[in-house]
Amino acid sequence: MENEEDEHQLQKEAEMHWMDWFGGGWIMMLLWWGLIIAGIVLLVKWITEQKSQSPREESALEILKKRYARGEITKEEFEQMKKDLLN
Numbered sequence: 001m002e003n004e005e006d007e008h009q010l011q012k013e014a015e016m017h018w019m020d021w022f023g024g025g026w027i028m029m030l031l032w033w034g035l036i037i038a039g040i041v042l043l044v045k046w047i048t049e050q051k052s053q054s055p056r057e058e059s060a061l062e063i064l065k066k067r068y069a070r071g072e073i074t075k076e077e078f079e080q081m082k083k084d085l086l087n
Contacts, residue, residue, distance in 0.1 A: 060085050 058066075064085065068078040 061082065064073075064078065064081050067073050068075070073081070
């Protein structure tokens with residue numbers, strides 16, 4: 001008797017899963033895999049964009065400081081140019 005109940009329970013479970021599949025479960029599976037694939041594509045795109053970006057351009061003040069450090073301009077020129085940039 002118990003064996004017969006077990007078989008009946010297994011059959012009901014199999015029917016439930018079968019109905020889930022044809023009742024729209026496959027749509028959810030497609031959406032799930034679509035989200036995973038879209039996430040991977042976006043991640044790869046983001047990584048490649050990060051690698052291809054050129055380094056940050058130097059500000060005018062940074063360039064001025066480097067010119068002063070190399071001795072290309074005097075302290076007075078540096079101070080005047082710095083004042084001009086900051087105003």
